Structure formats: structure tokens, C-alpha cells
Amino acid sequence: MDFTKIKELDAKNYMNIFARNHVCFSHGEGCKLYDTYGNEYTDFFGGIATSCLGHNYPPLVNAIAEQAKKLIHISNLFYNEPQAKLGEALLSGTIFDRIFIGNSGAEANEAAIKLVRKYFYAAGKKKYKIVTALDSFHGRTLATLTATGQDKYSKPYAPLPQGFLHVPFNDFEALKTAINADDEIAAVMLECIQGESGVRPVDYEYLINAYALCKSKGLLLMLDEVQTGMGRTGKMFGFEHFGIQPDIITLAKGLGGGVPIGACLARNEIADAFKPGDHGTTFGGGPLACAAALVVVNELKNTDLLARVEKSGKYLSDRLMKLRKFKFVKDVRGMGLLQAIELSDKLKNAEVAGKMLSKGFIINAAGNNTLRFSPPYTITKAEIDAMAEALSELFAATNI
Numbered sequence: 001m002d003f004t005k006i007k008e009l010d011a012k013n014y015m016n017i018f019a020r021n022h023v024c025f026s027h028g029e030g031c032k033l034y035d036t037y038g039n040e041y042t043d044f045f046g047g048i049a050t051s052c053l054g055h056n057y058p059p060l061v062n063a064i065a066e067q068a069k070k071l072i073h074i075s076n077l078f079y080n081e082p083q084a085k086l087g088e089a090l091l092s093g094t095i096f097d098r099i100f101i102g103n104s105g106a107e108a109n110e111a112a113i114k115l116v117r118k119y120f121y122a123a124g125k126k127k128y129k130i131v132t133a134l135d136s137f138h139g140r141t142l143a144t145l146t147a148t149g150q151d152k153y154s155k156p157y158a159p160l161p162q163g164f165l166h167v168p169f170n171d172f173e174a175l176k177t178a179i180n181a182d183d184e185i186a187a188v189m190l191e192c193i194q195g196e197s198g199v200r201p202v203d204y205e206y207l208i209n210a211y212a213l214c215k216s217k218g219l220l221l222m223l224d225e226v227q228t229g230m231g232r233t234g235k236m237f238g239f240e241h242f243g244i245q246p247d248i249i250t251l252a253k254g255l256g257g258g259v260p261i262g263a264c265l266a267r268n269e270i271a272d273a274f275k276p277g278d279h280g281t282t283f284g285g286g287p288l289a290c291a292a293a294l295v296v297v298n299e300l301k302n303t304d305l306l307a308r309v310e311k312s313g314k315y316l317s318d319r320l321m322k323l324r325k326f327k328f329v330k331d332v333r334g335m336g337l338l339q340a341i342e343l344s345d346k347l348k349n350a351e352v353a354g355k356m357l358s359k360g361f362i363i364n365a366a367g368n369n370t371l372r373f374s375p376p377y378t379i380t381k382a383e384i385d386a387m388a389e390a391l392s393e394l395f396a397a398t399n400i
Contacts, residue, residue: 003036021357028055031376031383033362042383044375045362049195049227049338052254053296054376060257060295067291074287076280082290089297091265094237095245098271100264101285105226105252106139108262109189111279112222112248113143115266116187117163119220119273127186130222131178133169135367137196138189138224147189150197169194170203175210179217187220187247188213192238192335195227198368199333199340204242211244220247220270226262230254231300231377233336234310241335259292261285309377312384313337316373319388326395337377340370347398355394361387 006024023041025033031054033041046052053060067082074080087099100111113130120127132138134149142161145154149166165185167174179185188210194200214221221244228238229251239246247270252262262284299305313336320332320341331342343349349365356363366372375383 049374050253051258054378071287086290096265097268102262108250111264135197189222192228198370222248226252261289339373
């Protein structure tokens with residue numbers, strides 16, 4: 001279909017929610033994407049850190065195709081072989097015992113929030129409030145939107161669900177004060193890296209102190225690993241960098257390699273609070289999505305992919321660090337293949353991302369005037385070099 005026609009149909013039919021770039025991709029190969037005019041782009045965005053294996057990855061494509069020939073959907077009222085295999089593969093070797101599979105990160109976080117409340121309800125304790133961080137992002141349902149510590153997302157949808165408190169990120173004293181002041185707090189929900197607000201890593205001391213505080217108070221620690229889980233930081237889960245044992249984590253994005261899927265993982269004593277009928281999903285954990293996710297898990301566990309993420313992430317970080325020579329680059333930060341450049345107010349990130357797109361490189365304009373880089377794990381040194389050189393040339397030509 002002609003691109004002009006595609007845009008006309010979109011303008012006519014789709015709700016005006018997305019500020020779309022004027023590109024329509026037709027296909028991809030590895031870390032390359034191609035638009036309807038045949039132009040080539042190198043993908044440093046990965047569908048918001050989702051297409052972790054790149055595009056047209058043969059094992060993933062084959063698994064999806066083979067499963068589609070058998071069963072695409074059944075119901076969770078019946079047993080499901082790909083789901084059973086995924087649960088075993090994903091939980092094996094972890095500190096977690098049980099899994100619930102949904103369709104997205106927001107659904108995974110909804111499940112986690114409900115599980116926390118049901119856990120304390122079943123224990124006969126009036127604890128239901130959850131402390132989250134300012135500038136966090138946990139989803140776009142009403143509950144996860146309320147958990148998100150950014151008023152710009154939730155304000156238009158008031159009144160919002162009760163039971164969420166927000167404290168400054170990486171401020172342990174503020175967290176401790178909030179917890180000590182309220183006996184109804186049940187859990188703390190944090191991200192290892194606040195991706196949407198500009199790739200802001202959690203401080204090591206802050207997270208381990210938050211973990212210790214939760215343990216001492218009998219509270220649960222929930223980690224939203226929707227963006228940092230499944231190898232993005234160079235380890236299977238982001239929390240593994242900190243030597244802690246959270247009670248619940250949530251996953252999505254890279255879990256399906258581009259196929260919609262989310263998961264909530266918990267230890268037995270927490271997960272046992274859920275009984276039949278307490279929670280559910282029609283599409284979550286379907287055979288097709290689980291077959292795709294099983295490929296991702298197996299690639300991460302049985303190949304050198306995690307080591308490649310760590311090595312490529314270090315190389316990407318080093319190349320971006322060299323751009324600090326430009327006075328409008330305020331900071332370079334991140335972990336693994338989730339990196340960011342923060343710009344001064346003199347240079348707008350959306351303008352830079354747009355110009356890089358015209359040069360054939362897809363990067364993202366994230367919060368706090370940052371450029372976010374979350375390429376597929378298969379990104380090469382040559383592709384990183386080409387992007388960094390193009391960005392350096394763009395910065396050098398910027399008249400500020």
C-alpha cells in the first residue's frame with residue numbers, strides 16, 4: 001500500500017493518541033529496518049526495548065510459525081504445553097517459584113499489585129498501600145497509571161484508585177520516613193532503571209537499603225523489570241547486579257522478542273495467596289506467545305547472548321561517553337544495552353532523534369530531554385560505530 005494512503009487511513013480511523021514519525025516500516029533483518037520506500041535504518045530502539053533478538057531472527061520466526069500451525073489460542077481453563085515449558089524454563093535457577101503470564105507489562109504490574117493486596121488480606125492484615133518512586137513508569141491502566149509517579153500521565157483520569165504513595169527516587173530517607181509514618185503500607189515498588197523518565201539507574205546503596213528496610217518491616221519488595229529484565233542490562237534480571245532477593249518481579253518487553261507477553265514472578269509464600277478465580281486472563285499465556293518467549297529464554301540461558309549484551313553495552317557506553325565533549329551533553333548513563341544521553345535545554349531530544357532518523361538511525365526521545373538507546377542484543381560493533389559517528393557529526397554541526 002502507498003505510504004500516503006496508509007497515513008490517510010490512520011488519520012481517518014485511529015484515535016489521535018500517538019505522535020507518529022513519518023515512516024512506515026515494511027520489514028526487517030537483524031538490526032536493520034526497511035520502510036515502504038526501501039530506505040534502510042539501523043534500529044537502536046528495538047520497539048521500546050522489546051525486539052531483543054532483532055528482526056526476522058530465524059529461531060524465533062520458526063517457533064512462531066510452527067506453533068501457529070498447531071494452536072494459536074485456547075484458554076487457561078485447559079493445560080497448555082508451551083506455557084508449561086516456559087514457566088519451567090523461566091523460573092529454573094531463579095529465586096522465584098511461581099509465574100502468572102499476561103499480555104503486557106501493565107498487566108504484569110496489575111497482577112503484582114493485586115497479589116500484594118491479596119497476600120496481606122489473606123493474612124488478616126490491613127496493609128494495602130504501595131510506595132513507588134517519583135518519575136517512575138508502571139503502565140497505563142488506572143492502577144498502574146496511579147502507581148506511576150508522574151502526574152502528567154494520571155491527572156486527566158482522576159479520580160484515581162487509592163493506595164499509592166510516591167517518594168523521590170534514590171532518596172532513602174524519604175522512603176524510610178514514608179514507611180515509618182504509615183502502618184498500612186504493604187510494599188515498595190521500584191525500577192532498577194527508570195527507563196521512561198530518561199534511563200535513570202537506581203543507586204546501589206539505595207536499593208539494598210530499601211530491600212533491608214522492607215525485610216525489617218515485613219513489607220514486600222516488588223521490582224518492575226519490564227524494561228530491565230530478560231537480559232537488557234547484561235544479566236537475566238536487573239536486580240542480579242545488586243545481590244538482593246525481591247519478593248515479586250514483573251517482566252514484559254523483551255520476554256517475547258516482539259510478541260506481546262508479560263509475566264509476574266513471585267516466591268511460593270507470596271504466590272500462594274492467589275486462589276482459583278482471584279485473577280485471570282483470556283489471552284495471557286497463550287501457546288503462540290509462550291512459544292516465542294521460550295525461544296528468548298533459551299537463547300539467554302544457553303548461548304553467549306548475555307555476555308554479548310554486557311560487551312556491546314560497554315562498547316556503546318564508551319562511544320556515547322566520547323560525546324561528552326559537546327557542551328550541551330549533560331550526562332551519559334545506563335546499564336548494558338539500555339543507555340542514554342541527557343541534553344541541556346538548548347538542544348531538544350526530539351529534534352535530534354528526528355535528524356538521526358533522516359540519517360537512517362532509530363533512537364528514542366525519552367523523558368527529561370534524553371536520547372534513549374535500546375537496540376537488539378545482536379547489535380554489532382560496526383553498527384554502534386556508524387550510529388555514534390552520525391550522532392557526533394550531527395552534534396558538531398549544531399550551532400549552539
